[in-house]
Amino acid sequence: MKSFTVKTAVKSEVIIEKNFSGLLGAIKKIFRGKKIVILCDDNTMLLFFSAVKDNLPSATVCPVYVNAGEKSKSVETYAKVIQDLSKYGVTRNDLLIALGGGVIGDLGGFVASTYLRGIDLIQCPTTLLSMVDSSIGGKTALNTNSGKNIIGTFYQPKLTYIALCALDFLPEREIKSGMGEIVKCALLSNEITLEDIESGRYEDLIMKCLRLKANKVEKDERDEKGERIILNLGHTFGHAMEKLSDFSISHGECVAMGILPIIDLSAAVFGLSTETVNEMKEVLYAAKINLNRSFDRAELLKRIAFDKKNDGEKINFVLLKGKGKPCVLPLTIAEVKEALKW
């Protein structure tokens, strides 16, 4: 077992365990109500609901489930879940466990932060991406017709409980998505080495990625001071690639693919040595993600300008002066185009 505390205004515990059996003891420390809601999607309901239910303190268990997938981060699904909680008679002392990937984490976090003005939340992430990233930091979200994560709150979970056994069921596509976020963290920090990535020891990798994120979140809980911006490494190009692929390539893979032009851009802007560039690319390749899918470069830059609602102004790019040496540089699209010789 590994654990640490995210020192936000309301302290948030993180526990990494092999399976769900440690939940009982961890929940006993925080639970003072009568009912525990388990929010799942149809996959996590089938796979993990029983294991979680069997490891809860005595309480009435209230199962709530939604369809798997991004579409469930909607106002309509939110309203349905709130209605379910009301029907169960969930009160302010009760608890919600978000059991699933980032979709359930974002939806469950928003429900917990708004139902009766806030009930306790436990994040129980079951995808690699949610284990290394979305299950801490307190960002909750719903999408609207205007875009992704338009509605949301900051709400820290009382506990993030990671049962590594969940990864045994995860499809390859979702493992790769998580690996994309892991190599991002490895390029931002000297704590995560090439050997760590090649080892495939998820327990260590998850712990190190979460510590990196926790460190930034503790300094800038509400994302107002720019401390969290480096965590967006690869995301500017990555989001554009995600959209141009019509979401057929997973988020984390797009992040990893989006880091490749960032390394080239950094090399051009800072005049990095071939050795430094190769060291960073080696880390990126260690995720075993196919980075060679080709995109129309002009379309990519157009998409980035559109996403950033940019009309010639500078965009903050997270660049790398080397492994573990991120920095932020405002650049215009024209400057990026010229530096990359695109």
Ligand SMILES: NC(=O)c1ccc[n+]([C@@H]2O[C@H](COP(=O)([O-])OP(=O)(O)OC[C@H]3O[C@@H](n4cnc5c(N)ncnc54)[C@H](O)[C@@H]3O)[C@@H](O)[C@H]2O)c1
């Ligand atoms: N709040 C944050 O800080 C933050 C950060 C990053 C991403 N996000 C959000 O996270 C979401 C993406 O999360 P995701 O990649 O986990 O996707 P997801 O939640 O949609 O899960 C992917 C798929 O895997 C299935 N699944 C979950 N666990 C499984 C398991 N152990 N075995 C088999 N199948 C399993 C799910 O049912 C789903 O079909 C996006 O909405 C994104 O905006 C939030």
